[in-house]
Amino acid sequence: MVAPLRVGIAGLGTVGAEVVRVIERQERTLSARCGRPVRVVAVTARSKAKKRGLDLSGIKWAKSPLAIATDPEVDCFVELIGGAGDPAGPAIEAALAAGKAVVTANKALIAKHGLKLASLAEKHNAALNYEAAVGAAIPVIKTLREGLAGTDIDRIYGILNGTCNYILTRMEQEGLSFDDCLADAQRLGYAEADPTFDIDGHDTAQKLAILASLAFGTKVSESSVYVEGIRSITPEDLRAADDLGYRVKLLGVAVRTAKGIEQRVHPTMVPKTSSIAQVMGVTNAVSIDGDGIPPITLVGAGAGAAATASAVVADIADVARGIRAVPFGRPVAGLKATGKAPMQRHEGGYYLRLLARDHAGTAATIAKRLAEQDISIESIVQRHPNRSVDANGKAAKSSVPVPVILITYATAEDAVRRALQAVQRDKVISGRPQVIRIEKN
Amino acid sequence: MVAPLRVGIAGLGTVGAEVVRVIERQERTLSARCGRPVRVVAVTARSKAKKRGLDLSGIKWAKSPLAIATDPEVDCFVELIGGAGDPAGPAIEAALAAGKAVVTANKALIAKHGLKLASLAEKHNAALNYEAAVGAAIPVIKTLREGLAGTDIDRIYGILNGTCNYILTRMEQEGLSFDDCLADAQRLGYAEADPTFDIDGHDTAQKLAILASLAFGTKVSESSVYVEGIRSITPEDLRAADDLGYRVKLLGVAVRTAKGIEQRVHPTMVPKTSSIAQVMGVTNAVSIDGDGIPPITLVGAGAGAAATASAVVADIADVARGIRAVPFGRPVAGLKATGKAPMQRHEGGYYLRLLARDHAGTAATIAKRLAEQDISIESIVQRHPNRSVDANGKAAKSSVPVPVILITYATAEDAVRRALQAVQRDKVISGRPQVIRIEKN
Numbered sequence: 104m105v106a107p108l109r110v111g112i113a114g115l116g117t118v119g120a121e122v123v124r125v126i127e128r129q130e131r132t133l134s135a136r137c138g139r140p141v142r143v144v145a146v147t148a149r150s151k152a153k154k155r156g157l158d159l160s161g162i163k164w165a166k167s168p169l170a171i172a173t174d175p176e177v178d179c180f181v182e183l184i185g186g187a188g189d190p191a192g193p194a195i196e197a198a199l200a201a202g203k204a205v206v207t208a209n210k211a212l213i214a215k216h217g218l219k220l221a222s223l224a225e226k227h228n229a230a231l232n233y234e235a236a237v238g239a240a241i242p243v244i245k246t247l248r249e250g251l252a253g254t255d256i257d258r259i260y261g262i263l264n265g266t267c268n269y270i271l272t273r274m275e276q277e278g279l280s281f282d283d284c285l286a287d288a289q290r291l292g293y294a295e296a297d298p299t300f301d302i303d304g305h306d307t308a309q310k311l312a313i314l315a316s317l318a319f320g321t322k323v324s325e326s327s328v329y330v331e332g333i334r335s336i337t338p339e340d341l342r343a344a345d346d347l348g349y350r351v352k353l354l355g356v357a358v359r360t361a362k363g364i365e366q367r368v369h370p371t372m373v374p375k376t377s378s379i380a381q382v383m384g385v386t387n388a389v390s391i392d393g394d395g396i397p398p399i400t401l402v403g404a405g406a407g408a409a410a411t412a413s414a415v416v417a418d419i420a421d422v423a424r425g426i427r428a429v430p431f432g433r434p435v436a437g438l439k440a441t442g443k444a445p446m447q448r449h450e451g452g453y454y455l456r457l458l459a460r461d462h463a464g465t466a467a468t469i470a471k472r473l474a475e476q477d478i479s480i481e482s483i484v485q486r487h488p489n490r491s492v493d494a495n496g497k498a499a500k501s502s503v504p505v506p507v508i509l510i511t512y513a514t515a516e517d518a519v520r521r522a523l524q525a526v527q528r529d530k531v532i533s534g535r536p537q538v539i540r541i542e543k544n
Numbered sequence: 545m546v547a548p549l550r551v552g553i554a555g556l557g558t559v560g561a562e563v564v565r566v567i568e569r570q571e572r573t574l575s576a577r578c579g580r581p582v583r584v585v586a587v588t589a590r591s592k593a594k595k596r597g598l599d600l601s602g603i604k605w606a607k608s609p610l611a612i613a614t615d616p617e618v619d620c621f622v623e624l625i626g627g628a629g630d631p632a633g634p635a636i637e638a639a640l641a642a643g644k645a646v647v648t649a650n651k652a653l654i655a656k657h658g659l660k661l662a663s664l665a666e667k668h669n670a671a672l673n674y675e676a677a678v679g680a681a682i683p684v685i686k687t688l689r690e691g692l693a694g695t696d697i698d699r700i701y702g703i704l705n706g707t708c709n710y711i712l713t714r715m716e717q718e719g720l721s722f723d724d725c726l727a728d729a730q731r732l733g734y735a736e737a738d739p740t741f742d743i744d745g746h747d748t749a750q751k752l753a754i755l756a757s758l759a760f761g762t763k764v765s766e767s768s769v770y771v772e773g774i775r776s777i778t779p780e781d782l783r784a785a786d787d788l789g790y791r792v793k794l795l796g797v798a799v800r801t802a803k804g805i806e807q808r809v810h811p812t813m814v815p816k817t818s819s820i821a822q823v824m825g826v827t828n829a830v831s832i833d834g835d836g837i838p839p840i841t842l843v844g845a846g847a848g849a850a851a852t853a854s855a856v857v858a859d860i861a862d863v864a865r866g867i868r869a870v871p872f873g874r875p876v877a878g879l880k881a882t883g884k885a886p887m888q889r890h891e892g893g894y895y896l897r898l899l900a901r902d903h904a905g906t907a908a909t910i911a912k913r914l915a916e917q918d919i920s921i922e923s924i925v926q927r928h929p930n931r932s933v934d935a936n937g938k939a940a941k942s943s944v945p946v947p948v949i950l951i952t953y954a955t956a957e958d959a960v961r962r963a964l965q966a967v968q969r970d971k972v973i974s975g976r977p978q979v980i981r982i983e984k985n
Binding site for chain 2: 125128129132135137234252254255320378394402414420424
């Protein structure tokens with residue numbers, strides 16, 4: 104009999120407990136698939152007394168994550184504590200320094216300290232697997248790290264945060280406000296009490312930074328990502344998008360440009376016919392455009408104990424089988440630095456929604472200011488909601504601002520910003536213009 | 545410097561030539577990703593003189609596939625000849641017997657002789673990689689073999705043949721007949737001059753047999769798959785499906801049932817809202833339902849030189865990195881035999897389209913025969929196309945048969961067959977009833 108892989112798990116929340124259960128339930132399958140048994144030999148968590156519905160007899164209870172990470176009877180350290188700092192970080196470092204394989208679901212830690220950990224892993228010839236950190240059981244890390252090893256990637260983009268997609272889906276389908284949908288998401292457990300990290304795009308940014316590193320060979324760097332959340336999206340935007348053949352999704356996009364790798368997270372209009380537009384509710388999806396290859400799209404649950412545990416156990420199985428790629432697909436020394444995406448130079452189509460003061464000629468003024476910046480208009484829609492019509496069929500004057508919606512052809516973002524500043528100086532619009540970037544297939 | 549992986553390629557068609565190009569173009573990336581250079585050292589093809597736009601200087605031209613397979617200066621044998629027989633089969637066997645890693649895109653060979661080849665690979669401790677055999681660059685083999693190693697799979701189903709999906713998409717979107725769409729597909733190069741293998745479902749069956757083996761640990765066996773093609777599908781079926789909220793796709797489905805693993809290929813009605821229903825044209829897709837996990841869906845091109853070469857190069861990169869799982873995920877000795885799906889015992893919903901002779905009471909007769917077999921009807925639609933109405937508003941008698949469309953709740957297939965036989969004996973319908981199985985999410 105080949106020696107079993109001895110696994111130590113730090114963190115027994117819903118994911119950690121499910122990992123213990125799956126390894127036990129799948130004992131024979133895992134042993135057949137890996138050519139050796141996989142056994143949980145040590146665990147730890149904040150409270151030993153907590154009821155988890157787990158039979159932990161025969162498994163050592165360690166006094167700390169660090170104790171497991173340095174236990175000579177543990178081959179593979181599984182970190183399911185979370186958080187970019189103590190105790191997760193030091194424990195992983197200790198495990199790698201001891202030459203142990205590490206499996207983690209900790210996206211914050213990989214996004215913030217992935218480079219340092221990857222260097223340590225390389226130095227000590229240890230595995231560092233983190234499939235569960237992005238998209239749970241969707242095999243996106245493996246696909247980028249191994250499956251597309253010979254493919255030049257041009258763009259990778261995806262819906263990486265279920266909370267935001269749930270909110271946008273409800274807003275679109277039921278015409279509800281952002282605040283109402285957020286409250287519902289919180290009630291259903293899809294959003295945290297403090298939802299900032301999700302809805303302002305930071306969760307998506309951390310995941311994107313990891314995917315960009317794997318796709319483009321850049322140094323993983325959360326701070327290189329331009330981030331904009333979904334708070335400003337209104338039901339009016341979603342209705343207008345629908346009329347124009349689009350949906351609004353919070354996308355993380357990393358794309359190869361002439362100026363380097365651009366990484367950005369923002370609400371994005373995508374054609375309704377695209378694969379990514381079909382992804383509704385808490386589901387996640389990632390599309391990968393390889394050189395000369397039609398896009399590959401991976402869709403599935405981005406969270407949940409069973410889906411996350413599935414990815415963690417697959418990572419453990421890779422360790423048991425001796426399957427190992429370097430953490431970011433290429434040696435750390437070969438990863439390139441990347442700067443923050445200069446969004447003023449971003450090139451693309453734009454959706455603009457302006458509230459025109461209802462003077463004749465407002466649309467003409469807006470069109471003139473756009474033309475001055477060489478911006479071509481693909482479509483323009485002016486709506487006159489509930490406006491009364493006089494006996495001659497002429498529209499009555501009204502002081503209520505009227506939305507004007509424009510879709511531009513591809514242009515540079517700074518040109519759009521300059522045109523909108525000019526329109527605001529002209530005093531023909533009320534309030535702040537809404538600007539949503541468009542991502543075509 | 546680590547020794548390079550020396551690759552020998554048999555077959556220089558569009559895929560083989562693209563593999564040579566990619567390995568050259570990606571030389572530095574591959575070397576960084578694999579920790580060692582990847583070099584093509586030998587090639588062979590039927591004609592040496594043929595123009596391929598390849599610079600083969602410095603690469604040995606071998607006299608046969610077998611010569612490459614047994615060349616001591618080749619570490620990895622790449623078979624891109626195709627066909628389940630000679631010369632592909634014997635060459636792969638020779639390479640494995642010599643302990644060489646084998647990479648192939650040959651689905652027919654893996655479906656028919658995969659078990660024998662996997663035994664050889666195990667015996668000689670050699671890799672046998674075949675990602676390109678199913679879904680080209682869609683990483684479905686890797687996902688099943690490695691990515692879901694710890695997950696019990698309940699069902700796997702997919703659109704595995706681009707030709708059929710192209711034909712069904714055109715029929716649906718343009719109301720065209722099967723024959724017209726097939727002719728177009730042939731003109732555009734999406735279908736062979738002899739389209740039988742694709743449209744009668746055999747290509748899908750071979751791919752499904754491979755996926756089922758990886759998903760369920762069964763012995764790969766094409767002959768265990770129940771197969772029905774798309775020739776019988778009419779524009780009327782697609783219109784009726786649309787009205788009822790469905791689309792028709794040729795699916796390969798492998799599912800765990802109380803009676804064992806059921807493998808089947810047939811036209812299938814899927815809810816329009818499902819991920820798989822969104823897959824149009826030549827695109828392929830695979831959905832995997834794991835125990836307790838929301839479905840994972842992988843979408844992408846299922847054919848094409850660049851997409852296929854991407855998968856072949858990824859398989860070669862895995863060999864270079866020493867990443868290796870046994871060919872079917874589990875040792876051959878642990879794979880279970882599986883019998884042909886007994887479709888008469890298949891349980892599911894059914895779409896039935898009957899041509900009723902226009903006697904009063906035909907629908908009642910049909911409903912009675914279904915009720916006798918304990919089949920519950922979810923919906924029934926009777927259409928009276930272009931029927932004249934007399935001066936009193938009553939429908940005029942007509943001798944033109946009228947379609948009656950029924951959707952049943954889940955029932956056993958033999959009950960449906962018995963009910964339809966009774967209806968035929970009642971002589972209230974014309975011609976053969978159309979029966980399409982329904983696959984719900």
